[in-house]
Amino acid sequence: MKKSASSNADLVSRSLSAVWHPCSQMKHYEAFPLVAVARGQGVWLYDFDGGRYLDAVSSWWVNLFGHANPRINAALRDQLDQLEHVMLAGFTHQPVVELSERLRELAPTGLGHCFYGSDGASATEIALKMSAHYWRNSGQPDKRQFISLANSYHGETLGALSVTDVALFRDAYGALIRQQATVASPDWREACDGEDAEAVALRAAGELEAHLQQHHEQLAAFIIEPLVQGAAGMAMYHPAYLRRARELCDRYRVHLIADEIAVGMGRTGTLFACEQGGISPDFLLISKGITGGYLPLSIVMTTDEVYRAFYDDQTARGFLHSHSYTGNPLACRAALATLDIFAADDVLRANRHRAARLNQIAAPLRAHPAVRNWRNTGMIWAFEVESPHADFARRCFALGLQHELLLRPMGNTVYFMPPYVISEDEMQWLVERTLAVIGALT
Numbered sequence: 001m002k003k004s005a006s007s008n009a010d011l012v013s014r015s016l017s018a019v020w021h022p023c024s025q026m027k028h029y030e031a032f033p034l035v036a037v038a039r040g041q042g043v044w045l046y047d048f049d050g051g052r053y054l055d056a057v058s059s060w061w062v063n064l065f066g067h068a069n070p071r072i073n074a075a076l077r078d079q080l081d082q083l084e085h086v087m088l089a090g091f092t093h094q095p096v097v098e099l100s101e102r103l104r105e106l107a108p109t110g111l112g113h114c115f116y117g118s119d120g121a122s123a124t125e126i127a128l129k130m131s132a133h134y135w136r137n138s139g140q141p142d143k144r145q146f147i148s149l150a151n152s153y154h155g156e157t158l159g160a161l162s163v164t165d166v167a168l169f170r171d172a173y174g175a176l177i178r179q180q181a182t183v184a185s186p187d188w189r190e191a192c193d194g195e196d197a198e199a200v201a202l203r204a205a206g207e208l209e210a211h212l213q214q215h216h217e218q219l220a221a222f223i224i225e226p227l228v229q230g231a232a233g234m235a236m237y238h239p240a241y242l243r244r245a246r247e248l249c250d251r252y253r254v255h256l257i258a259d260e261i262a263v264g265m266g267r268t269g270t271l272f273a274c275e276q277g278g279i280s281p282d283f284l285l286i287s288k289g290i291t292g293g294y295l296p297l298s299i300v301m302t303t304d305e306v307y308r309a310f311y312d313d314q315t316a317r318g319f320l321h322s323h324s325y326t327g328n329p330l331a332c333r334a335a336l337a338t339l340d341i342f343a344a345d346d347v348l349r350a351n352r353h354r355a356a357r358l359n360q361i362a363a364p365l366r367a368h369p370a371v372r373n374w375r376n377t378g379m380i381w382a383f384e385v386e387s388p389h390a391d392f393a394r395r396c397f398a399l400g401l402q403h404e405l406l407l408r409p410m411g412n413t414v415y416f417m418p419p420y421v422i423s424e425d426e427m428q429w430l431v432e433r434t435l436a437v438i439g440a441l442t
């Protein structure tokens with residue numbers, strides 16, 4: 001029986017009593033809003049009382065083609081009548097086979113094998129385990145350490161946290177994990193006088209080289225977020241870093257893991273961010289946007305070389321990992337519908353036009369005296385706001401809602417990561433309302 005919510009207030013109070021919300025200090029909800037969403041349509045979310053919010057962050061970076069997308073809805077309805085789920089050990093099904101074949105066509109060359117997980121963090125876990133197990137199967141069991149970039153984010157389960165460099169998480173759970181080393185981020189905001197983005201990237205690669213030289217015998221893999229470090233506050237960097245990282249990982253025989261959970265699926269302007277460095281990683285992690293923001297799914301793609309190191313008569317040499325919902329048919333079908341839209345609508349090309357328009361429309365925002373480090377890669381925009389408020393992020397979120405805008409700053413970094421269906425009128429609206437919010441907070 002469906003218990004219908006009569007109003008925002010009713011659902012919010014029931015939620016605060018029964019639901020422990022993620023990424024939240026629950027007490028803050030005494031002063032800051034929790035939004036009850038009744039339905040979504042395109043870039044808009046609607047509450048129960050007639051309020052609406054432009055989803056400028058694609059609901060934590062997952063939504064690509066708007067809420068309640070008719071084409072993805074239709075694919076899911078069709079799939080529901082055929083097969084909702086079957087275990088993937090000992091069984092297979094059409095959506096998982098088709099998705100694996102299509103990703104092999106679309107991904108950087110050499111990544112012919114798809115292993116399925118349920119969310120981003122599980123993809124990170126899978127890649128770390130697979131890399132270390134590869135070296136073990138290859139007679140080099142000492143290669144079982146990892147490195148990541150400063151300010152990296154690869155998920156929040158214990159293995160993923162060990163390669164995540166976010167102080168808040170690291171401090172609370174540090175005692176539970178085997179923290180791995182980090183090397184300098186190529187973030188262009190780290191530029192010294194006279195350095196351009198490429199020079200910053202190459203300087204950071206120098207530190208990577210020194211680390212690899214010294215530690216490669218213990219290192220299984222280097223994990224990176226290609227081009228944009230999302231949770232670091234949309235730190236963007238030059239693709240020269242990807243080329244150097246690939247060369248160095250080859251030279252020192254260390255796997256390169258490209259975590260494209262946030263930056264894949266067209267976010268940076270190409271289907272995968274690695275393409276802009278002209279490289280293929282040893283492991284490619286996909287999640288978030290792959291289902292268009294509909295269902296949890298993650299995929300770890302890897303090479304023949306890795307795959308072959310596990311292919312054996314002995315069970316123990318096989319890859320030992322499973323999730324109950326591995327390769328769920330509904331999620332795979334949503335992913336296929338998402339890839340269909342990319343092809344049918346020539347989305348990457350349309351996004352180039354869309355991004356150019358938003359850059360023009362956003363000129364007054366970029367010129368605002370409190371806005372610093374304006375930056376854009378593909379369909380991601382970010383800037384820092386100079387504000388006297390210590391709790392800028394929460395104030396900005398709350399004030400944004402009053403302006404019918406879903407913004408979720410990280411510290412003083414405001415970013416836009418809109419669904420790829422945002423219209424010019426909606427862009428105009430987004431920029432005007434953001435200006436109003438920033439004006440009130442500076």
Ligand SMILES: *Cc1c(COP(=O)(O)O)cnc(C)c1O
Pocket residue numbers: 119120121122124153154155156225230231259260261262263287288
């Ligand atoms: C979101 C994210 C993850 C974790 O994905 P979850 O589905 O939240 O577990 C890992 N890496 C990157 C780069 C991400 O943005």
